[in-house]
Amino acid sequence: MILWAGVRTGARGVLWYLKGLLGEDAYEKYLAHHAALHAAGADVDGADEGAPHPLMTEREFWRDQTDRQDQNPQGRCC
Amino acid sequence: MGVTSSTTKEPTALKRVPRDLAVALNPEELDAHDRQWTPLKIIIWSAISLLGGLSWVMLAVVRGETVNAIWFVFAAICTYLIGYRFYSKFIEKHIVRPDDRRATPAEYKADGKDFAATDRxxxxxxxxxxxxGAGPLVGPVLAAQMGYLPGTIWIIVGVVLAGAVQDYLILHFSMRRGGRSLGQMARDELGVIGGTAALIATLVIMVIIVAILALVVTNALAESPWGVFSVGMTIPIALFMGCYLRFFRPGKITEISIIGFVLLIAAIVGGGMVAGTDWGQTYLLLDKVTIAWGIIIYGFIAAILPVWLLLAPRDYLSTFMKIGTIGMLAVAIVIIRPEINVPAVSSFATTGTGPVVAGTLFPFLFVTIACGALSGFHALIASGTTPKLIQKERQTRFIGYGGMLMESLVAIMALVAALSIDRGIYFAMNASPALTGGTVQGAVAFVNGLGLTGVNLTPSMLTDMATNVGEESIVSRTGGAPTLAVGLSHIMQQLVGGTSMMSFWYHFAIMFEALFILTAVDAGTRVARFMLQDSLGNFFPKFKNTSWRPGAWAATAIMVAAWGAVLLMGVTDPLGGINTLFPLFGIANQLLAAIALAVCMAIVAKRGLFKYLWVVALPLGFAAVVTISASFLKIFSATPGIGYFAQNRAFSEALAAGETSFGTAPSVLAMQAVVRNTMVQGVLSIVFVVLAIIVILTAIQATVRAYRNHSSATSEDDAVQSQIYAPAGFVMTPPEKVLQAEWDALPVEKKTRVKGH
Structure with missing residues (x-):
């Protein structure tokens, strides 16, 4: 049983790493950021935040992400 | 924030403990931990030093018939560990001086998109x-002609003292400046002249690097229906993946990457079947010029298509393949431990007459192996995405210095793979068609005529190897990629599949290299296009608008034409292509490194850290001496094999004398091509070296000025109080564990960042 739990933890770790490496967790990070901003905006004045950003849906977020890459290309190494 | 030139804002203004929990470890406590030498630590580091020392003795002193590949791996890893633990710590303490109380751009500029704190x-x-990328794989293969020792020493010692230092410093300096790019930092630190020279140099270097990477792929795919099919199939696979992510299941990257990987393997297997058919032979057996045109057209289309359609999915595949293949090769080398039957230093190191790349050990070894020891291109990455994602300042050592050590290890493995194949086969594959005639008989005669001890090549060795790897011929498959693929398949088949699997492993390796070279070609063209548009925008404001289609297409076309011309020059070069152009690639990359290090030197000097300036001045001086002397040899050498203009003169005079063939050029047309190519290459060498000298001089000027003024100015962003905590290295130290446990115990809602200034 302990071995099985170890394997599961290990597999979860590998999957977590792979997702992070490929950037699959980008939307989760965006949501977390948005939530933190929102929570802070409620109790602090948030005056310097400018216009509030509406939360993007998952589909919108990924489109926005590749569109930003179009405008801001990054080199790959040789 | 913004550029400030006031005196250093000593972060004493930052609170030591901003909330109920510390965001940084106490520096004294950290230092005490480092200085505390427990018996266990002493034993571990003694063992590492002893093993490293023994490995170096086995490589450099003990000269048996053969040397085992495992010593390369041990020598490398032990030296890296020592360099990481002691030298990078020294740099951290005296130059970088990270402060975890300061927020990183990922924290104070956090937008959940480009600036997002990422697990270290x-x-x-x-x-x-x-x-x-392909650099650390190709360079060591070509340098293997000088014997195994010079390349090994340069890769391992070079990375510890130069390459990793550059990556670490640039990453840290860019991070302290909100993720500013190398070009912007050059302008801030070196002024208008130095900054502009650095910008132009970067653009020209980018063109050369893309062209030569494309040349490597062209050489690997020419006359290979299997390779053309499997690499060609990556385009529809990537398009499918792109559409899947865009329209069907957005964000499911791991899932589609696994599907893409399975399709990729199917494409490799399918390539073997297609290559055997008549139509495969008729339509996919392409010569170099056709392939080169294919890559040029592909490069243009790929660079104007939206990122989501081709570049992004190809990137996922490439990352997947890269990590997987490198890991697989490392495991295979450790298990198989191939014996290496190559002299430590070959005669080509001193005579400079090696058929793979011309020139003597100094300076040409140091430009042939660029990536893997010192790569200027990394400065563009280390001042690009990475600094915007770092959680805590102290992590830059692990990511910048440590990341480069990993790349160096890849270079060592590529060297081992190239060294593990028979030397006769190695030279037959890497001598240009001008020398071997492109035939098995020609190659055998040429290689055996080199007079190398222990080399006795037979025609059957070449034909057998070609059959095993599923190619028509392996003679004169220059560029390094095919040699690496043979080496990799030679090692992998001993682990999985035996001889019958060699052709699969060979094409797997070709696919692996082609994938990320094509990504680099696409991305490089895009970056160059933006740089060009930005520069053109100063004269024609409309070009500044990067979404203006005609401007974008015109700028893309100009950049593709620039690298395409160099690529075509390479594939049609009667002198061979790789052997004349590769030094230009290495010189370009090392000059970029010199530019990056020059910027670092100016920054360190302006902060008043003159006592430790040598840490930057040493690699800068070496890179400058190597690249400038290599450039001067390429420009002024009277030996036609080395000097571009000497070659140019020799062929011009032959043409003037009315000769119809000269050297390896069989016709007047070919002779005219040589005259044209050497002129272009010579002029490019001059442009590079002049730009680099300007940048280095302005950096020295900035350094001297800083010394005279007792400068302690900084161009860093203002310090912002950090609100988060994360450990610095891969493994947590005991003090880090204690603090991390306190953070882990916090309720979730308190862990998230509190907004505020």
């Missing part, structure tokens, strides 16, 4: 995947 271990993999 994930970011390490991310950064490594971005810096590792």
């Amino acid at each position: 271990r994930v970011l390490f993999g991310h950064h490594f995947a971005a810096i590792a």
Whole structure:
């Protein structure tokens, strides 16, 4: 049983790493950021935040992400 | 924030403990931990030093018939560990001086998109995947002609003292400046002249690097229906993946990457079947010129298509393949431990007459192996995405310095793979068609005529190897990629599949290299296009608008034409292509390194850290001496094999004398091509070296000025109080564990960042 739990933890770790490496967790990070901003905006004045950003849906977020890459290309190494 | 030139804002203004929990470890406590030498630590580091020392003795002193590949791996890893633990710590303490109380751009500029704090271990993999490309795989293969020792020493010692230092410093300096790019930092630190020279140099270097990477792929795919099919199939696979992510299941990257990987393997297997058919032979057996045109057209279309359609999915595949293949090769080398039957230093190191790349050990070894020891291109990555994702300042050592050590290890493995194949086969594959005639008989006669001891090539060795790897011929498959693929398949088949699997492993390796070279070609063209548009925008404001289609297309076309012309020059070069152009690639890359190090030197000097300036001045001086002397040899040498203009003169005079063939050029047309190519290459060499000298001089000027003024100015962004905590290295130290446990115990809602200034 302990071995099985170890394997599961290990597999979860590998999957977590792979997702992070490929950037699959980008939307989760965006949501977390948005939530933190929102929570802070409620109790602090948030005056310097400018216009509030509406939360993007998952589909919108990924489109926005590749569109930003179009405008801001990054080199790959040789 | 913004550029400030006031005196250093000593972060004493930052609170030591901003909330109920510390965001940084106490520096004294950290230092005490480092200085505390427990018996266990002493034993571990003694063992590492002893093993490293023994490995170097086995490589450099003990000269048996053969040397085992495992010693390369041990020598490398032990030296890296020592360099990481002691030298990078020294740099951290005296130059970088990170302060975890300061927020990183990922924290104070956080937008959940471009600026987002990323787990250090994930970011390490991310950064490594971005810096590792074809360079560390190809360079060591070509340098193997000088024997195994010079390349090994340069890769291992060079990375510890130069390459990793550059990556670490640039990453840290860019991070302290909100993720500013190398070009912007050059302008800030070196002024208008130095900054402009650095910008132009970067653009020209980018063109050369893309052209030569494309040349490597062209050489690997020419006359290979199997390779053309499997690499060609990556385009529809990537398009499918792109559409899947865009329209069907957005964000499911791991899932589609696994599907793409399975399709990729199917494409490799399918390539073997297609290559055997008549139509495969008729339509996919293409010569170099056709392939080159294919890559040029592909490069243009790929660079104007939206990122989501081709570049992004190809990137996922490339990352997947890169990490997987490198890991697989490492495991295979450790298990198989191939015996290496190559002299430590060959005669080509001193005579400079090696058929693979011309020139003597100094300076040409140091430009042939660029990536893997010192790569200027990394400065563009380390001042690009990575600094915007770092959680805590102290992590830059692990990501910048550590990431480069990993790339160096890749270079060592590529060297081992190239060294493990028979030397006769190695030279037959890497001598240009001008020398071997492109035939098995010609190659055998040429290689055996080199008079190398222990080399006795037979025609059947070449034909057998060609059959095993599923190619028509392996004679004169220059560029390094095919040699590496033979080496990799030679090692992998001993682990999985035996001889019958060799052709699969060979094409797997070709696919692996082609994938990220094509990504680099696409991305490089895009970056160059933006740089060009930005510069053109100063004269024609409309070009500044990067979404203006005609402007974008015109700028893309100009950049593709620039690298395409160099590529075509390479594939049609009667002198061979790789052997004349590769030094230009290495010189370009090392000059970029000199530019990056020059910027670092100016920054360190302006902060008043003159006592430790040698840490930057040493690699800068070496890179400058190597590249400038290599450039001067390429420009002024009277030996036609080395000097571009000497070659140019020799062929011009032959033409003037009315000769119809000269050297390896069989016709007047070919002779005219040589005259044209050497002129272009010579002029490019002059442009590079002049730009680099300007940048280095302005950096020295900035350094001297800083010394005279007792400067302690900084161009860093203002310090912002950090609100988060994360450990610095891959493994947590005991003090880090204690603090991390306190943070882990916090309720979730308190862990998230509190907004405020």
